[in-house]
Amino acid sequence: MKNYLWNMFANIKNGQMAKKSIILESRKTICESFLKILWDEGFISGYRIFVQNNKKIEIFLKYSRAGKPVINSxxxxxxxxxxxxxxxxxxxxxxxxxxxxxxxxxxxxxxxxxxxxxxxxxxxxxxxx
Missing domain, CATH: 3.30.1490.10 (Dna Ligase; domain 1)
Known part of the structure; x- marks a missing residue:
């Protein structure tokens, strides 16, 4: 059940190390609730359901003014x-x-x-x- 979460954690880490602004993740309810927490606390810029495919979520990563990721670890x-x-x-x-x-x-x-x-x-x- 929680393998989706650990995959999402790894994708967020890798996306921020590669300085990507948007990453795609599979749409699961547990992942959406985790993204809601990250968005409420200001760790990501936002997320939305991918337009072309309902089973994917676009995650907008957030960076500081110096270009460093908001999520350090x-x-x-x-x-x-x-x-x-x-x-x-x-x-x-x-x-x-x-x-x-x-x-x-x-x-x-x-x-x-x-x-x-x-x-x-x-x-x-x-x-x-």
């Missing part, structure tokens, strides 16, 4: 071979001011601040700096 925490899970108490111990973590919860994909607000735990998918 995208690191996967929980991997298919070794899953991590944090309870709500363990999430409170994490410092949310330095890193941005996206969790997969039973309520969908949530940021670390949303998990603290709703007092829910989950599987940390990715750390973005």
């Amino acid at each position: 995208l690191k996967c925490l929980s991997k298919p071979g070794q899953r991590l899970y944090y309870s709500a108490k363990q999430i409170w111990k994490l410092d949310s001011s330095k890193t941005f973590i996206v969790f997969s919860t039973n309520k969908g994909l949530k940021t670390i601040n949303q998990c603290k607000k709703y007092k829910i735990g989950g599987e940390p998918l990715v750390v973005i700096n």
